[in-house]
Amino acid sequence: MTTVVVLASPEYARESEALAARLGCPLTGTPPPDAEFYLEYSQDRLQLCQTGAKAPGPVFVDFLEGKAAHRRRQGEGRKSSLARAVGMKPGFTPRVLDATAGLGRDAFVLATLGCEVHMVEQSPIVHALLEDGLRRAREAAELADIIGRLSLVQGNALPLLTALPADEYPHSIYLDPMYPHKGKAALAKKEMQSLQRLLGQDSQGPELLQLARRRARRRVAVKRPFRADFLGKLAPDFQIKGVKTRYDIYLPQAS
């Protein structure tokens, strides 16, 4: 089993202690030899670090700088494949439930385009990273509107969707389950490699898809690598294709 510890950064003693208690991880001064990952507060952010000589760099959520900011400034439009995948149209902006939130990148892009996005993330560690990214983004006045459209809960989307009251069914449910990245693509997605190593593969994707079709008012969009098989081997109603990614779209089914 993967061991994760929280590093007791002296400058962030209170935050480190609270995090270790919340996650049930040991709090330590230096990572023990059997720890494959450690979480640390550094430069006002929470980051997940992998140990070992060939480990990729730290994973953290940053909506202010880096790729997220670039995508926001470039103005990925309402006609982008992601926007069309969740059913955005002239005059219609869907309310989206992102049932596999991860690091919140897709949800952030959708919120940039005006969608209200409710994010669900089952891993307490990934959830903590995402929550920390939202905390920092909330401090930036220029992101206030976008962050105001995002909400986040920690938990497994299956029971959450099962218990969802009918008046809260979203227009669209977005699914991006973990998929094993191979070959050259993996080199470009080092942080995904770390997450994959930490979380393993998602095994509930097919079940989640079946349930999501009973909870979405208009559609379920499943993000897949371009050549990947269908989630749960279930052929979609139609597809929206991007350059490296495709979105398989499933229409709702009555419950």
Ligand SMILES: C[S@@+](CC[C@H](N)C(=O)[O-])C[C@H]1O[C@@H](n2cnc3c(N)ncnc32)[C@H](O)[C@@H]1O
């Ligand atoms: C590939 S990542 C999603 C990346 C995300 N789309 C982004 O833009 O950052 C998949 C995430 O889904 C989460 N996940 C998988 N099954 C889930 C479930 N049943 N409920 C909630 N989260 C789930 C995993 O923990 C993982 O963090």
